[in-house]
Amino acid sequence: xxxxxxxxxxxxxxxxxxxxxxxxxxxxxxxxxxxxxxxxxxxxxxxxxxxxxxxxxxxxxxxxxxxxxxxxxxxxxxxxxxxxxxxxxxxxxxxxxxxxxxxxxxxxxxxxxxxxxxxxxxxxxxxxxxxxxxxxxxxxxxxxxxxxxxxxxxxxxxxxxxxxxxxxxxxxxxxxxxxxxxxxxxxxxxxxxxxxxxxxxxxxxxxxxxxxxxxxxxxxxxxxxxxxxxxxxxxxxxxxxxxxxxxxxxxxxxxxxxxxxxxxxxxxxxxxxxxxxxxxxxxxxxxxxxxxxxxxxxxxxxxxxxxxxxxxxxxxxxxxxxxxxxxxxxxxxxxxxxxxxxxxxxxxxxxxxxxxxxxxxxxxxxxxxxxxxxxxxxxxxxxxxxxxxxxxxxxxxxxxxxxxxxxxxxxxxxxxxxxxxxxxxxxxxxxxxxxxxxxxxxxxxxxxxxxxxxxxxxxxxxxxxxxxxxxxxxxxxxxxxxxxxxxxxxxxxxxxxxxxxxxxxxxxxxxxxxxxxxxxxxxxxxxxxxxxxxxxxxxxxxxxxxxxxxxxxxxxxxxxxxxxxxxxxxxxxxxxxxxxxxxxxxxxxxxxxxxxxxxxxxxxxxxxxxxxxxxxxxxxxxxxxxxxxxxxxxxxxxxxxxxxxxxxxxxxxxxxxxxxxxxxxxxxx
Amino acid sequence: xxxxxxxxxxxxxxxxxxxxxxxxxxxxxxxxxxxxxxxxxxxxxxxxxxxxxxxxxxxxxxxxxxxxxxxxxxxxxxxxxxxxxxxxxxxxxxxxxxxxxxxxxx
Numbered sequence: 001x002x003x004x005x006x007x008x009x010x011x012x013x014x015x016x017x018x019x020x021x022x023x024x025x026x027x028x029x030x031x032x033x034x035x036x037x038x039x040x041x042x043x044x045x046x047x048x049x050x051x052x053x054x055x056x057x058x059x060x061x062x063x064x065x066x067x068x069x070x071x072x073x074x075x076x077x078x079x080x081x082x083x084x085x086x087x088x089x090x091x092x093x094x095x096x097x098x099x100x101x102x103x104x105x106x107x108x109x110x111x112x113x114x115x116x117x118x119x120x121x122x123x124x125x126x127x128x129x130x131x132x133x134x135x136x137x138x139x140x141x142x143x144x145x146x147x148x149x150x151x152x153x154x155x156x157x158x159x160x161x162x163x164x165x166x167x168x169x170x171x172x173x174x175x176x177x178x179x180x181x182x183x184x185x186x187x188x189x190x191x192x193x194x195x196x197x198x199x200x201x202x203x204x205x206x207x208x209x210x211x212x213x214x215x216x217x218x219x220x221x222x223x224x225x226x227x228x229x230x231x232x233x234x235x236x237x238x239x240x241x242x243x244x245x246x247x248x249x250x251x252x253x254x255x256x257x258x259x260x261x262x263x264x265x266x267x268x269x270x271x272x273x274x275x276x277x278x279x280x281x282x283x284x285x286x287x288x289x290x291x292x293x294x295x296x297x298x299x300x301x302x303x304x305x306x307x308x309x310x311x312x313x314x315x316x317x318x319x320x321x322x323x324x325x326x327x328x329x330x331x332x333x334x335x336x337x338x339x340x341x342x343x344x345x346x347x348x349x350x351x352x353x354x355x356x357x358x359x360x361x362x363x364x365x366x367x368x369x370x371x372x373x374x375x376x377x378x379x380x381x382x383x384x385x386x387x388x389x390x391x392x393x394x395x396x397x398x399x400x401x402x403x404x405x406x407x408x409x410x411x412x413x414x415x416x417x418x419x420x421x422x423x424x425x426x427x428x429x430x431x432x433x434x435x436x437x438x439x440x441x442x443x444x445x446x447x448x449x450x451x452x453x454x455x456x457x458x459x460x461x462x463x464x465x466x467x468x469x470x471x472x473x474x475x476x477x478x479x480x481x482x483x484x485x486x487x488x489x490x491x492x493x494x495x496x497x498x499x500x501x502x503x504x505x506x507x508x509x510x511x512x513x514x515x516x517x518x519x520x521x522x523x524x525x526x527x528x529x530x531x532x533x534x535x536x537x538x539x540x541x542x543x544x545x546x547x548x549x550x551x552x553x554x555x556x557x558x559x560x561x562x563x564x565x566x567x568x569x570x571x572x573x574x575x576x577x578x579x580x581x582x583x584x585x586x587x588x589x590x591x592x593x594x595x596x597x598x599x600x601x602x603x604x605x606x607x608x609x610x611x612x613x614x615x616x617x618x619x620x621x622x623x624x625x626x627x628x629x630x631x632x633x634x635x636x637x638x639x640x641x642x643x644x645x646x647x648x649x650x651x652x653x654x655x656x657x658x659x660x661x662x663x664x665x666x667x668x669x
Numbered sequence: 670x671x672x673x674x675x676x677x678x679x680x681x682x683x684x685x686x687x688x689x690x691x692x693x694x695x696x697x698x699x700x701x702x703x704x705x706x707x708x709x710x711x712x713x714x715x716x717x718x719x720x721x722x723x724x725x726x727x728x729x730x731x732x733x734x735x736x737x738x739x740x741x742x743x744x745x746x747x748x749x750x751x752x753x754x755x756x757x758x759x760x761x762x763x764x765x766x767x768x769x770x771x772x773x774x775x
Binding site: 638639 | 694698699701706767768773775
């Protein structure tokens with residue numbers, strides 16, 4: 001009899017069902033009755049997510065409750081839903097961590113739903129879009145609410161599916177279809193990693209429940225096993241959260257509609273890896289090797305994303321690489337053991353990155369789907385609201401006090417130092433400078449100077465205008481012939497997001513004594529570590545990072561916002577486009593490497609199978625079996641002479657043989 | 670086992686049965702006329718019957734007698750069916766040589 005350890009107080013909580021299943025209901029409703037609901041689909045889908053958000057707020061107390069039983073404290077709530085098979089149950093876990101994620105998924109999700117009503121207005125498949133969005137929210141909630149690894153994996157796979165649907169939403173565009181397929185395949189690589197970790201856990205402790213696994217984390221596994229589990233789980237995180245080298249799908253995923261990029265490929269889905277590591281913190285705490293590896297990969301990802309962000313011209317691709325870079329920070333934070341700092345960066349990033357994407361969406365929407373910042377310029381006066389939104393987002397992501405990103409990035413970097421990784425800290429600080437550079441480059445090129453939309457693309461150095469962000473096929477009649485939705489549908493969500501993007505960082509005011517750390521103290525019960533004195537004090541670390549950030553901003557200012565640039569911006573942009581180093585324009589050759597190391601060998605293997613193994617080995621075996629049957633048939637039919645007397649003779653001869661045998665062998669007795 | 674006394678020794682009965690059976694088998698294998706073959710089969714039946722009743726008598730067990738009756742019944746049925754087949758084959762082909770009737774050759 002296995003004694004199950006549960007996290008949270010057991011019970012039945014109807015509101016949790018509501019939070020979890022409302023989006024599923026919405027997805028089914030909009031999928032089935034989309035054509036009938038027409039333009040109502042958007043408001044209905046949004047209202048369902050909004051209701052789920054309100055219900056999550058109502059159940060706040062349930063998630064933060066603390067109840068003592070049998071000498072141990074239980075935090076939050078646990079609800080059994082169904083039993084898969086004996087000893088393997090599925091339930092919902094409602095604690096501070098899942099509360100945080102649920103609030104972001106439903107809250108930011110609700111705002112993005114509302115925004116989408118305006119952005120997707122007049123699109124051909126309006127209802128289908130909202131059905132997909134609702135389905136995504138359901139999948140993501142399954143992921144974060146599950147109380148066991150298999151439920152997590154189910155949600156993990158479903159969000160990948162939702163992401164596939166939404167990246168390929170414009171399925172008549174080959175590049176979107178290719179991007180969705182790439183994202184799905186890479187995500188499945190991650191699913192396999194998690195599946196392998198689940199196998200390891202089940203084979204060792206015979207349970208899939210978090211409670212059992214975490215109870216065994218300290219002594220139930222050998223260090224090698226634990227590290228293997230952590231790495232297998234991290235393969236899933238790397239694929240879902242765009243960590244090097246499995247990040248290549250994220251920039252391509254920008255083929256989806258902009259609200260999708262904001263919700264899925266910035267705020268929520270791509271942070272699932274951060275959630276997984278934060279949820280499995282007992283594993284990471286007990287595995288120093290996994291901490292070092294994951295922290296290093298997070299730092300490398302942060303740097304890679306920032307370096308590649310410098311070379312992009314597509315506004316959404318810049319934001320995609322910045323997302324990758326920021327998730328690198330989060331993974332570095334949770335990876336080295338600074339779980340609350342990593343989760344804080346997730347929280348602030350969800351707000352400011354959603355806001356950046358939605359602000360970019362307003363620009364793209366108003367410029368008839370132009371995404372190339374070389375063809376923008378001077379939009380500050382034309383779109384003051386979008387400018388304000390992007391400005392707040394840029395200040396937040398660069399970590400300018402008092403915007404939210406300042407607190408979270410500072411927390412991640414300083415905690416990295418505290419956990420004894422000065423090199424990762426250095427990479428992170430360098431990345432902060434690069435981030436400031438390319439985000440201010442985006443800001444200056446897009447909003448300052450003069451409008452360049454009517455300039456010949458080739459004079460701006462745009463080599464393939466048809467590939468450079470001008471996505472015409474689907475929208476020719478989308479935004480021009482149909483009446484525009486009221487503008488407030490798109491601006492109000494952005495305005496609301498500006499508040500937390502600016503202020504939410506103050507939760508961390510006070511560092512280790514802050515509200516945020518106290519809130520998560522019962523979750524990340526890591527105990528008092530032997531805190532090595534970091535080489536920099538917290539204040540020195542903050543000032544150092546700020547100085548690096550200011551250098552980045554200054555370089556961007558000198559290059560893009562001074563008279564030298566404004567004198568002839570077109571020529572400057574053309575030269576920069578042409579002289580962009582090849583490794584940067586080719587995204588550091590990651591795609592090429594994956595192509596040659598994985599895709600080509602796999603295709604070769606497929607060809608070998610198709611041309612040699614299948615026709616010769618498999619078909620050959622089948623053919624030989626059938627031929628031998630035929631050959632045996634030929635042999636046996638030669639006995640059938642049709643001569644009755646011959647049969648009679650054989651019978652008599654057989655009897656004679658028996659008789660002779662008994663006569664010689666001496667009878668039966 | 671206590672064998673009942675016979676006026677003629679039991680070996681003679683069994684010997685006669687064996688000779689009859691052998692003659693019947695020879696007839697079935699060598700003759701080509703189905704009527705003769707059926708007769709030969711009847712001879713084999715009767716050889717078996719003789720053996721059955723001989724042993725029944727010898728061991729004072731009536732099962733053998735009963736079984737002989739059963740064999741006679743089967744033999745009658747077999748003769749009826751066999752002759753019917755021969756008649757049908759003759760009507761079809763005007764010929765009853767069994768070697769010619771080889772339509773089941775594989």
